Each structure stands twice: as C-alpha cells, then as structure tokens.
Amino acid sequence: MTDERAKRFPLALADLVREPRKPANRAHDSRGKPAAVALKSAAVQPAQAAKPGPSRAANATMKNPATAAASAKPATSVFPARSGAKPAAGATKPVSGASKSAAQTHHASHAPRTGALRAAARPAERDLNAAATAARKGAPNVALSSSQTLTSERVRERMVERLRSNGVADPRVLNAMSVVPRHMFVDPGLAAQAYEDAALPIGHHQTISKPSVVARMIELVAAGRALSKVLEIGTGCGYQAAVLSQVATEVYSIERVRPLSERAKLNLRPLRVPNIRLHYGDGRLGLPAAAPFDAIVIACAGLDVPQALLDQLAVGGRLVAPVGSQAAQSQVLTLVTRVSATQWREEQLDRVFFVPLKSGVI
Secondary structure, X not given: OOHHHHHHOOXXXXXXXXXXXXXXXXXXXHHHOOHHHHHHHHHHHHHHHHOOOOOHXXXXXXXXXXXXXXXXXXXXXXXXXXXXXXXXXXXXXXXXXXXXXXXXXXXXXXXXXXXXHHHHHHHHHHOOOOHHHHHHOOOOOOOOOHHHHHHHHHHHHHHHHHHXXXXXXXXXXXXXXXXXXXXXXXXXXXXXXXXXXXXXEEEOOEEEOOHHHHHHHHHHHHOOOOEEEEEEEOOOOOHHHXXXXXXEEEEEEEEOOHHHHHHHHHHHXXXXXXXXXXXXXXXXXXXXXXXXXXXXXXXXXXXXXXXXXXXXXXXXXXXXXXEOOOOOOXXXXXXXXXXXXXXXXXXXXXXXOOOEOOXXXX
C-alpha cells in the first residue's frame, strides 16, 4: 500500500473484522445477537406486531359456542312465506323494502312474488366485477356501469311514468315493468339504452321489443282480469316472459332459436322466477299439452294467426299478435278474443314492426 493510499485508508481489511459478541444473559434482548440476526429480528418483529390477532370477543365466542349461537343474527329469506304458513318460533320478521313489497302483493292468490324478483335482481345488478367475464361466457348480462346499477330503479320508475302518460293504466302491468331489470336482458354494450323506448338487437336477427309495446300487449290480453295460464310465442332474451310472470300465475314461453332459448334461461336464472316454463320448439304449433290458455302473446309477425294457436285459446281468452308483412311494413297489432268454441272476434289496433314468425327450429 502506498503512503498516499495509507493516509486515505488508515485501516486494513483485517482491522474491520470483529469477533462476534457473546450473547448476554437476558434471553429476550436482541442486542446480544450477532448484527445480522439482530437486523433480521428487527425487520420481522414489526411485521408480526402489525398482524392482527383474534380479539377478546372473538376468543370468548370460540370458547363458548352457545354464546356465538345466541348472538348470531337469524337469516331471512328473500321469498315471502307461503299463504297460510305460520312463522317458526323465534323467527325475525323481515323489514327490508323487498320483503315489504312482497307482503303487499302476496294477498292476491294469482299475484307473483314481486318482492322476491326485486330482491333477487339487486345482487345481480351489483355484480359489476364479473359482468364482462359473464358476458363473454354467455352468462346473464348485467350493466357494466356502477352509475347505471345505482340508478336503475329510478330509471325504471321514469320509464313507468312515461308508460302511464302514454295510456298504460293497469297497475299490475306498471308494477311488473317497474320491477323487471330490463338492462339484464340486453348486451352489456347496450345497457345504457335499456330503459329507452326502443327495440334493441339481441342477436340471431332478433330484437327485444320496446317497453311501450311490451306493456301495451300485456295490458290488452290482461284486460283487467286475473290470468292463470299464459303462452308466449318468441321467448327471445326472456324479458317479456319475466314481465308476464308478474301478471300471470303460470307463463309458458316457446323459442325456435336454440341459442336464444339458452340465453333466456341464463338471463332468468339469477331472478329466481318460479312460474316461467321455457320450451324450445316451433311456436306456430303452440303447446297443446298445456292448453287452454287464458292469454297468448305472439312476439313475432305472421301473415295470419296460426289456427293451432287460436284453438289453444280458452273461451273468453285473448290473443294479441302483430299481423302482416315485414317486407311491406304493413304490420298491425291485432287482438283476437275467443267468444265460443267455434268463433273468434278480431280487432285491428296499432301499426307495429316485428321480426317474422317462422316455422321449424334452428
């Protein structure tokens, strides 16, 4: 080592090596450990200290299962109790808005479980994180915007107000339109338009009808009477069937396009609607095994109403369908009432535009 370097570095490398200190008698003093061990201990201890441990209350609950059982809140179902059923001893009366709504509508024997549908729809509306993945896998659609989900009920109420101002007066129909989340039945990219009065594409050259047309057709067949059994031709994405389920006791719906039939099942599943029966088949043939029907709603246009469907209409029942040519844009919403076993009365109402009614399945 040169003199100049020795002045700059007066200590040699050997002078920097020290003997490790002997551990002190105090067992928990990290100062008696080697430097590397002491540093490691200092680094680990804060992390361990930050890790929360079980609280005294949690320990007490674990030690005393009876206390845990007594302090646990009773679970409540989104479905109202069946008519005439007595509540179990110690059961807590639901106080949520959905339960109140269900209790108010349950007095009519034919009325569906509106509160259950509304309560079931809310978790699906809030499932934002899985929305895109679900849509790619063909799962039920949900809105992709948190602002939409937070305001969907208010948007539906504004839609209902527009329907009321346009002449829809049946309270059952207005209530059904207010509780069914239409945005769950359209593509996520069209969710922002779900509550506009517009028909939207659902794939396979099919559309979901305008809310005003859906409400108009259902009000025509309901005509202020209780509906026990209803047949829908053209399930599509399942939206109109969901609305019908809030007005009728039983809803049968037929779809000839298999992918749409499967999509309708997926769309309706999170709503847990128990009174809809979906069928894959030729809608022009109807469902003779389930006939007669109090009402038949045809959501596609033919040049005439198939005789098979007229025969499956109960006496006094009503059928509504668009009749006419799609190419000539001359479709007219037609109301047919069966007045006897061999007679039907026909009324032509509004000009409409629907996809064509076809035979067979695809």
